[in-house]
Amino acid sequence: MTIAAGAPPTHTTPGGLALGFLTGGVIGVSLTAFISGCAVGKAPLIVTGLVLPAAYGLLRHLCTLPRRAREKAVVPRTALAMIESLEALGGDASDVPVRFELTVAPDDGPAYRVEFRQGINLVELPDYRPRGIVVVEYQPERPWKVRIVKRPTPAWEERAAGAYLDSAPGPAMTDDAPQGCAGGVLTLLGLLLGAAAVLLLFRADLFGPDAGGAAPEPSVTSSSSTTTVTSATGTVALGPGRSMLDQGELRKAVESLTQDGEQRQALTVVVQERLLTVVFSPTGVRTAGFDPLALPFDRVAALVEEAGATLGAGSPRSWQLTADGVTGPLTLRVMVTGDRGTGVLEADGQGNVLRRNGS
Structure with missing residues (x-):
């Protein structure tokens, strides 16, 4: 018995091309939303990036149930x-x-x-x-x-x-025959349009003046200090002849960075002779941190003096205090560099000395 050959049938359909375009759009929206949400700290975008693919997969499964039931029959x-x-x-x-x-x-x-x-x-x-x-x-x-x-x-x-x-x-x-050039182009087009839609709808959050904390607010400058505040950090630089160890100076500097009334939490506070830097927690994101106004301001000068006098640092040339509350309770770390080496002192959130180390 001889059977003549014919052209092979194809299973690329308009419905398959449309499904490829829709899948590309979902991929573009979810990836762009998740990455953008992580970059600017927007929880709704992060949730959208995680939930949309799962919802699309469930919807596609439900929509194909009748077809798969017919094929099974x-x-x-x-x-x-x-x-x-x-x-x-x-x-x-x-x-x-x-x-x-x-x-x-x-x-x-x-x-x-x-x-x-x-x-x-x-x-x-x-x-x-x-x-x-x-x-x-x-x-x-x-x-x-x-x-x-x-x-x-x-x-x-x-x-x-x-x-x-x-x-x-x-x-x-x-079974997994490719859709061809048209299918690939439509899937890529859907991906690009989905990404563009997210960037367009949330352009104010992504590219606004506070996006990612990159664009600083106007600095406040006086004859003796300069204050700069952004969505992510705040700095205070004192003028000549002043020190963060002066009575009330450090407290005043911290208050100048938190006077907007938002009670923002800090991840890290770094204090030097004439410079204060505060790294704030992302806005709208629940993270670990501490109230910078809760620092033991009255103990800072004594801690710096003790680190320099008792740890063999000699005549102090520079010092730095770092307050960290990211991974647990608030901890203060004082480092003093002098003529004979470096002294390090650690204290708790109340200024009580926990350990000392000198070299």
Whole structure:
């Protein structure tokens, strides 16, 4: 029996192209929203980036339930096929996955090529050889869904024994056949439009003057100090002849950075002779931190003096106090550098000395 070959059917449809465009849009929106939300500290954007893919996957699953139910109810059709090539891909001791390329010849349509994988027992593998005729089952609406019938009925086994098939022209269809250039372009277009939509809708948050804390507010300058405050940091630089160790100077400097009434939490406070730097917690994000006004201001001068006098630092040349409350309770670390080395002192949030170290 000879069956003429025909052009292979295709399974790229307008619905598949539209689905690719929609998938690209969801990817673009979710990735851009998540990354942008992390960059500017916006919780709604972060949540959108995490929830949207999950919601899209669930919706797609629900929408395809009727189609998958219909396909399950369709009785597969049986046909003869010729093995064009096969390749064992390795596996365990009993079954191995084999890549088959077949020419399938339906009784009521043109022949076509298809490529798929199927597990074959090692003992039965020699029964499959190029140009050999096998019996297959396929889905009428999705002809690339092909499986070799290992135990066909006697009637089909008799047909296969006396059949001769011509090779169908390629290319072979596969279960994961690409959508082609048009599908790839539409998916990329959807991704770019989704990303652009997020950037456009939230441009004020992403590119506004406070985005990422990069753009500083106007500095307040007096004859003896300069104060600069942004959404992420605040600094106070004293003029010549003044020191953060002067009575009330450090407290006044911290208050100048927190006078907006928002009671902002600080992650780190660094104090030097004439410079104060405060790193604030991101706005709208619940993180660890401490109230910078809770620092033991009255103990700072004594801690610096003790670090320089008792740790062998000699005549102090520079000092720095770092207050850190990110990983636990507020901790103060004082480092004094002098003629004979460096002294380090650690204290708790009330200014009580915990440990000393000198070199």
